[in-house]
Amino acid sequence: MSEKRHGQLGLSDEQALSMYRYMLLARKIDERMWLLNRAGKIPFVISCQGQEAIQVGSTFALDREKDWLCPYYRDLGMVLVFGQNAKDQMLSAFAKAEEPNSGGRQMPGHYGDHRYRILTGSSPVTTQVLHAVGIAYAGKLEQKDHVVLTSCGEGSSNQGDFHEACNFAGVHNLPVIFLVENNQYAISVPISKQVAGGDIYKRAEGYGFPGIKVDGNDPLAVYEAMKTAVERARNGEGPTLIEAVSYRLVPHSSDDDDRSYRTRDEVDEAKKKDSLVSYREYLIAQGLLTDDVEERMNKEVAQEVDEATEYAEQAPYPETSETYTHVYAE
Numbered sequence: 001m002s003e004k005r006h007g008q009l010g011l012s013d014e015q016a017l018s019m020y021r022y023m024l025l026a027r028k029i030d031e032r033m034w035l036l037n038r039a040g041k042i043p044f045v046i047s048c049q050g051q052e053a054i055q056v057g058s059t060f061a062l063d064r065e066k067d068w069l070c071p072y073y074r075d076l077g078m079v080l081v082f083g084q085n086a087k088d089q090m091l092s093a094f095a096k097a098e099e100p101n102s103g104g105r106q107m108p109g110h111y112g113d114h115r116y117r118i119l120t121g122s123s124p125v126t127t128q129v130l131h132a133v134g135i136a137y138a139g140k141l142e143q144k145d146h147v148v149l150t151s152c153g154e155g156s157s158n159q160g161d162f163h164e165a166c167n168f169a170g171v172h173n174l175p176v177i178f179l180v181e182n183n184q185y186a187i188s189v190p191i192s193k194q195v196a197g198g199d200i201y202k203r204a205e206g207y208g209f210p211g212i213k214v215d216g217n218d219p220l221a222v223y224e225a226m227k228t229a230v231e232r233a234r235n236g237e238g239p240t241l242i243e244a245v246s247y248r249l250v251p252h253s254s255d256d257d258d259r260s261y262r263t264r265d266e267v268d269e270a271k272k273k274d275s276l277v278s279y280r281e282y283l284i285a286q287g288l289l290t291d292d293v294e295e296r297m298n299k300e301v302a303q304e305v306d307e308a309t310e311y312a313e314q315a316p317y318p319e320t321s322e323t324y325t326h327v328y329a330e
Contacts, residue, residue, distance in 0.1 A: 004286065009224050011060070017288055019060055019219050021297055023052040023276055026077040028305050029089050033108070037254045041313070042093045046109040048076040050249035053275030054181050055151075056081055057222030058244075061230050062149060070119040070132035070150035073109035074181065078151070083116035086304045090312035097318040104318040105326075117146075126152055126161040129178065133165045136176035136239075147233040149226075151179040154243070155186025157200050166241065170207035175233035177226065178241045181216065183248035188261040204241035216246030217275040220282075249274065 006016040030049050036042045048055065055077030059069070064082055071078045076089065084100065091099035093108050101112045101120070112120025119135070121128050132150030139146045156162065157180050169176050180200045184191050191198070204211025210232075214225045222244050229240035247270035251258040258267075283289035 005220055005282075006286075009220060009227070011220075011223070013286075013288055015060065016283065016286070017293070019056050019223075020276075020279055020283055020289065021301070022056045022077060022081050023219065023279065024297065025086065025301050025304065026052045026055065026080055027276055028301050029080075029086055029308075030076060032305050032309060033089075033093050034250070034254065036093065036309070042108070043095075044108055045093075045254040046073050046107075047248070047250045047253070048074045050247050050270070050274065051181050051183055051216065052077045053219040053279065054179070054216045054222050054244040054246055057219030058149065058151075058179055058226045058242075060219075061223050061226035062147065063230075064116075066117075066144075066146045067230075068117045068119065068132070068135050068146055068148040069111075070128040070135070070148060071111055071121065072125070072128060072152045072156065072181075073111075073121065074153070074183075075111065075151055076109075079111050079113070079116075079118055082113075082118060084111075084113060084118075086308035087311055088113075090308040091315060094312045094315070095317065096312055096315040097322075098315060099312075103322070125156040126159040128152070129156075129165040130161050132176050133169050133174060136169065136174040137172060140172070140174055145234065146175070147230050148174075148176045149179060150176065151181055153186060154180055154182040154184070154191060154200055155189065155194060157203075158186075158194055166203070166207040166239070169239040170209050173236070173238040175236075176239050177229045177233060178239065179226075180241070180243045182243055182245045183216075184245070185248055185252070185258075185262070187252045187256065188258075190261075199243065201241055201243035207239075207241075209239045209241065211241040211243070213243045213245065216244035217273050217278060219275060219279055246275070247273070 030047050033045045037045045055075050059078045059081040088100050095104040097104050110121045111118050129150050132148045136148040201211035201213045212225050214221045225242050
């Protein structure tokens, strides 16, 4: 990476370091959840590992005071940047009453937080993409200045919902950005068996708006692409489709054995391109991540995750009398 690349993109040294801290926090929360799952303390993990650069780089380009997120289930890094914290994630993992997404009613990774304009997600994949278009359309009708970012995996982008959302957004020139986090596997199905053309971003041409492909292991490349897309949307120039290519470093979920469909050599090779490694090296080269700064950051993140875990484990579960609240009309 060239000297002070983040500065050329309009990011301060503090922002560049903050991006790394969010990536690190997402990774450490995720790793802790795997340990808790293997210890039999939480039932399920759906992981962000390998995609942190996409999630953090993209959300740093948004206005966190007015823009909307319609994320998918891996987007831990995104929701952290928008305002959720480690405690929120651990409360969700343990399904405790005070967790903000659903009050302990939903699986981990099903984000939704009215405090930060994060749309409530559901288990059927890609539904959030249609909802994002609806929010963007409402904003245009009401002449609001918000931009909507919605994300999904490359597997989800093959659903009919994705086509309908992109087509409607293109026709009505809406301020929505479609971010496809291409981690190269739809559970066990590789990209070569999902998409005949190989590239997701090229579909944008058929919908009448730009498509761009970026290195999803480079948070600054993702930030740059997203910043341009946000400016277009904010200026009334319509949607953008961004395909960010990375790699899912762990199994699809804690219920998946990825050894049945990919080799250890393939995964080990992908780990050499891990964004936490490459971006750390960039920050060290810029003189921003000194030994002292890194040691302090690692301690702070570890303490945050430890305290969140301890708090969530001891927090109360929802009352059984509340089981059907918000399920049926009262």
